[in-house]
Amino acid sequence: MKTTESRRNGTKALSSYARPDGRGARPTRPMTDFSIIGKPIAMVDAAGKTSGAGKYTDDLSLPGMLVGKILHSPHPHARIERIDTSKAEQLDGVIAVAIGADAPNTYGILPVGHDEHALAVDKVRYVGDNVACVAAEDEATAESALELIDVDYELLPAYFDPEDSMKTERDLIHDNKAHNLEKDYHHVFGDPEKGFAEADQIAEARYIANEVTHAAMEPHSTLASFELDSHTGKLGRLTVWSSTQVPYYLQHKLSLVLEMPMSQIRVIKPLVGGGFGGKSEVIPLEIIAAIAARKAKRPVKITYTREEVFWAHRGRPRTIIDLKTGVKNDGRITAVKARVVQDGGGYCSYGVVTILYSGALLGALYDIPNIQYDGYRVLTNKPACGAMRGHGTVNVRFAFESQLDELAARINLDRAEIRRRNLLQPPCITVNGLRVQSYGLPECIDKVVERSDWQNRKGKLPRGRGLGIACSHYVSGAANSIIRSDMPHSTVNIKIDRDGGVVVYTGASEIGQGSDTMTAQIAAEVLGCSLARVKVIAADTDLTPIDIGSYSSRVTFMAGNATLRAAQEVKKQIASAAAKKMVCSPEELVFRNDLVSRNGGAGTGHVGTGALARPVPAGFLGTNSSAHASVSGRVEGQILRGSLQQKRKDQGPKDSMSFEEAVVAAIDFHGALTGTGSYAPPPEARGGKHKGAGVGPSPAYSYSAQVAEVTVDEDTGEVTVHKVWAAHDCGRALNPVSVEGQIIGSVWMGMGQALTEEMIWKDGLLMNPGLLEYRSPSSVESPEVEPIIVESIDAEGPFGAKECSEGSLAATIPAIANAIYDAVGIRLHEAPFTPERVLAALRAKKNAKTLNLTEGVDPTAPARFREHGGAVWFKGKGAERVGRAPSPANGD
């Protein structure tokens, strides 16, 4: 790709916007006149979910099915010396007890991080780690049996603070990870030293973001069942129904652990009640259920309790960000230096990717010529952290956008303006190798400034009320898949039979985000048929072609493009057959409203049947606006072979055909009507060559700007968010109502992390493993959110679409932080901004009498993570079934 030097160091301008090989996913029609794309459409699976008829994994049952319950470790770090399951096995109703030795192979979502056992083999690494599984006739029996399993542990010193953990040389959490360091990266782009030397103002501070988790409404659930092999009578094929975002990865990991070929394993994803990243890797219960089913020789279902969901975790790690930013007096950023330490928990999970995203996504939002990044992913004896909505970028973005605000104040520049002064000039490649094409950030900033009446209200609200602005961005899928290969990231098959029904087979996982609806919309738009005609078969590894899953906001871009290509392939076949019938060239045909017509279809010869799915746009059918297209589902609308022949005799060549007629013609002509499309990100989008360059690149980035309006109660420290204006550049909104839902959801979830959500730890023990004490906002605190859709129409996205479900989240936290500053003049460097932290900062500012509101941690300059008060008396000793009074040495 040709590049030219830009005005700034580092960032390269691209001379050509579109892809050089011309293979971009541009739709063939002009991109403005759509019949289904861009319209607010109800989710295709909404009825089942709202009526209760829809089936989630826990709703499923099989004859002979057992309930699986897992025994969890009570210790944060211990060697297992002995497990005795004999008493449990003898309990009436217990069919099998599985332990680590039943399936000792390791696995992990990343090829570099195969460090998990489904059930512990030698060691446990956090309170809640998985030790054994009982499969019993009912839940109460299984729980009773757990009490009968004897485990002897040798306790090991445990590590709860990542900065302490990094210093250790012995009793490592994983033997092959020196200093308990999962991975560290040290990147230098441009010349940061020079950049800071050129800066007029430099800010440097530590920020701390505490740990949050997904809290999806549906707890994880898996049902595993083996078939008997007809020839041998032994256990044969395995079917697993699971609440997962990644059925194909699950199939792969099951194959590794169970030592079965992938072809013998079928993974089916029923309805999923939210994932947010918490189901984007293989969760222990998914494999444990299969191990237990194999041992019990009966189907086993495990559904996590809410507490187990918290222990399975894989949420956003608590993070220390030491950030330094330099700006010129005109507001332009000269250099950024970030040191990020993530408290990763006991296993790798997505950790290597998370720590890389934290650095890589310093780029691609603003034009930053010089970046230094030092990232440390550290192992601790806590549940593993993983991917969570806005993976890797959220905590660093909180720090960055807060610091940018502080710098704007110092140089006396409007907070919105400082962001405008640092815009990229796409198309370009950033200093850290990220290719940026469509870039709606300027418009996002303009829109939120305008709608919030920023110019007239910022800084002019009564004391206690304030406005804050912040921006964010996110990938539209990773340009490099977890498993490095040349395989497409998404493949979609389409089959149309003589009934005119369009069946789309996609591996993409609907998890509530609208994947199935998006797929149906794109297929229907390309084929010019009604949405009701399209049926989506998704996420069943026996039926659907491979798709790497619903994570990193990749589905619309990648599975959408694959759907588009598959539909175009089918359309081409229909067009060539229909053109023959109509005695014209295929290029002359237009597919729309269940009609295939010539030159826009002044369909004089067509005898329509059935009713229109929706009103025909004025002028579309020319003078014959009363012509009706047919839809599936009506008997007279279905054209079988005999009637078609009859029609052929009756009618000569005509200007339009119904969709069914065209389909039948194509099947008669080609023998079958199927199409396949796949998508792999283009090589130009796959990033630089440095170590760790694989994470961060994406074929397209989404952009967000938000303004939050808050009030702060100065006596109590309580923060109320009144309104958030949230503009999001999603390329093209394929389904605006769905995009708005994603924006509102992101803001709401970001607000949770900003104000109320926090996993509270005491020596590795999670103090709030439930939705009563882990406080996601309720509807009462939900502010009015004004979603503003910005459409930058990406050259490579399907119909120009990009990401819309994660990118907004990261802007909410700093927007609220900046609004708090505007309201009462305090700058919190620790999230969430709980009332005690806010009040501590307010009192410090006023020089009020010191109260130890935050137990030694200054929320405006935090140095370390705060532990919950009280004492876990077992430290180094071990808990007994009946506790003894702690000796003074054990107390804190």
Place this chain on the structure above:
Amino acid sequence: MALSEFQLLRPPNLTEALATLYRHAGEGPRATRILAGGTDLLPSMRQKLFEPEHVLDIRRIPELKGIRETDQGTEIGALTTLHEVEHSELLRARYPVLVQAAKTVASPVLRNMGTTGGNICLDTRCLWYNQSLAWRKSCGFCIKKDGDLCHVAPGGTKCWAAFSGDTPPALLCLNAEIEIGSATGVHRIPLRDFYTGEGDNYRKLRPNELVTRVILPRSSAGYRGAYRKLRIRGSIDYPLAGVAVAVKKSNGHVEDLQIAMTAVNPAPTLVSGLAQLLDRCLSDDAVAETAGDMAARIAKPLTTSALTPEYRREMIRVFTKRAVLDVLGQRPRTNDQRRDY
């Protein structure tokens, strides 16, 4: 988490209920539990905090329902839901502090189920106690259940689990009495004598006894009142600190002032010495300020819940001050825009 096995007893009337309770009272952790709303009982049973042999379902007993005027004041049946209390015109007119407190309990759905008696009898709460069996096992069992240590006050022998009902501080301000029934008869005690101040043995109720009704005296009718609750979310949450204030004014003169707190001690606690405060004829602001300090002094919050103890104590001070100013007819100047649901 499964419920462990128990026998469900469903008597049709109060007499039979009390007789049944007398027969099956049990004791200790296996003592019979009363099912009224069940909103606290069932989660606690799943966590194996209660392991009763019998559960006595009193939900069908008509005598325990409803709000009635009597010669002495107003009676609220123990089974009266918090929703009914919240929406009672009678209570709103006469005992507004109670209505305000009832309105803040949990969420609308839970108030449809939760009862007045249940809120009075609510088990004390602690982050180290309201956890699953597996969780509690992982750090050693505490005084309140199965063990003899305290994580909140290491080395201590007293249980500090916090009483976290919202309506009892309001009832204390109103000088409420409760009626306790058993197979051997009924008796009444002032609500303030019901609580012990011990987190693990927090109320004076024998296993064969049942709280049957609350009596609000006529003399407390017409008190103005306010309830302020510290919570992180505007709904669902238990109080992290709560203050009820009731005041009787005549001819512009404050005749009586009552303040009670919840969620910061093992019992809902009346603030004493307020009569002397009124005798000093201070300005409203000074009364509010001093009352806030007095309340904060007797609050003993520990790390039994979210938010730090010092913060919760400070909020007792702030909320008391605000609530007092509120009932004295001066809305405090704040930008507090929170709503309760």
